[in-house]
Amino acid sequence: MNKRHAIKALLVVLLAAAVNPAVAWGPVSHISLSYEAGVKNGFPVSDDLLGAYLAGSTEPDVGLDDGKSEDYGVYHSEDFAKAMETVAMSKESPDREILLARAAGMRSHMAGDSAAHGKTGYAEAKIMFPDIQSGLPKHTTNELIVDMIMYDRNKEALKKQSLNFIDVDTLIEIRKEYSRMTGKELKNDRDALKKELLNHRAMVLTELSLAHHLSSSDPAKLSQMKEEYSDLNLGTTDGNGADKAVARIAEQAKSSENLSSFKTTNKGFKIKDYLNNSLLAKSMQALERGALKLTKSSAIRDSLQSFAVGKVEAGRNKAFVNFGVNLLNKDLSFKQAVVLAGKATSGYPEDQAQKLAYLEIEAEALKAQRDKAQADYNNRPWWKFWLYFTNSDKEKYEKLEAQYQAKLREIDTIRAQIAADASVTLVSDADYAAAVSECAEKAAQSDTAAGLADLQAAVDAAYKKYVAAAETQNQAAAKAAEQELNQARENLKAAMQH
Ligand SMILES: [Zn+2]
Secondary structure, three states, rough: OOOHHHHHHHHHHHHHOOOOOOOOHHHHHHHHHHHHHHHHHOOOOOOHHHHHHHHOOOHOOOHHHHOOOOOHHHHHHHHHHHHHHHHHHHHOOOHHHHHHHHHHHHHHHHHHHHHOHHHHEHHOOOOOOOOOOOOOOOOHHHHHHHHHHHHHHHHHHHOEEEEOOOOOOHHHHHHHHHHHOOOOOOOOOOOHHHHHHHHHHHHHHHHHHHHHHHHHHHHHHHHHHHHHHOOOOOOOOOEOOOOHHHHHHHHHHOHHHHOOOOOOOOEEEEEHHHHHOOHHHHHHHHHHHHOOOOOOOHHHHHHHHHHHHHHHHOOHHHHHHHHHHHHOOOOOOOOHHHHHHHHHOOOOOOOHHHHHHHHHHHHHHHHHHHHHHHHHHOOHHHHHHHHHHOOHHHHHHHHHHHHHHHHHHEEEHHHHHHHHHHHHHOOOHHHHHHHHHHHHHHHOOOOOOOHHHHHHHHHHHHHHHHHHHHOOOOOHHHHHHHHHHHHHHHHHHHHHHO
């Protein structure tokens, strides 16, 4: 494995989702919804046929990975499910039962979609962080997050399941039967169809792998996501959630004697084995353990993003790719991952308070990078002798330090501006009187309460002192000056919050 694999695998998922707003639920959600419906009301097939049933529940979306598919309507039709069953009846066991189970899975997909298409669908209706303009494509972002949540809540069960995907020759047989039944001709380019099937399989497995990685390595972020998407089951006031999809799937699932008791040795491959062995899962683990972290290495992140920029045109889709990368970055909270992804492509929001929130999130991220670079520089190992000549670690630290300080200055400026704006927005005499008595109270509480202007001046002075200390390269003095500066900033911040 190498990091290119991880990059490519991540892009398969992100790009497929970014160009593809036609879908109601992502593939992992379809698998999970079908599974949850089965647990609730019974599965239409036996355990041995679940692999075909669950893989089938993703397969109407085959061919959608590069944006649109001529076959979308075909695969999402009752006629196609019937054609599949007709072909199944011409086969020997176990191919017959496997294909019948797959047809049941395709029906489950359509039932799930029926509860979520168009404006009333959760992916379309859900708005996360309503107070933030994230600049992310709403539909695709919701779908990806829902896939991660749905995997997490079914993780233990799904790990024990298999997935058995359709092969190209059987697909062509069914397409021909569909044409015979309906009179609609379909192109049957074997190579093109084979490629679509491979892409589909890669996408489902990669997304499972990503979901698994996030769920096992960053449970904190997942619970933040679940909290923000706590209406997933019931739906928003405008859109239907997972409960309705599960109910629709359970409603239409008919079990037959033959399929419910069927036993076979052909089950496809185990999800658990895949998760343990897949290139992506392995590379994630390797990256996780080793020094090279997928999202911490700027080399990887930059190449991922510049590659994506060539493939994805719209700003919001670039933001989506950023979001995917941020999602895997453990240093960022869920909200930070959202905010920073959108900001990178659409700039700061107009609203000053929102801009301040963006700046603070950026400053936090810069500080983490600065601390890391500083530690690397201070603990420069003897064997990295070239660093004594290039000083590239020192330069990196200084560059990040300068960026961080510049960000803090921006924050100070905008805070002062907000404070100034606030002081002239008193609207009535009553407000004014209330403000006066509040000030009087505060002054009475503390004689030393400094005005905002004084606090701002203290910050500026501390900053100058800090720069001077940093220039002397005296670590102890720089550290002390930094503490003083931080204290001054905290004082200003605290005063403004009163
Ligand atoms: Zn669909």
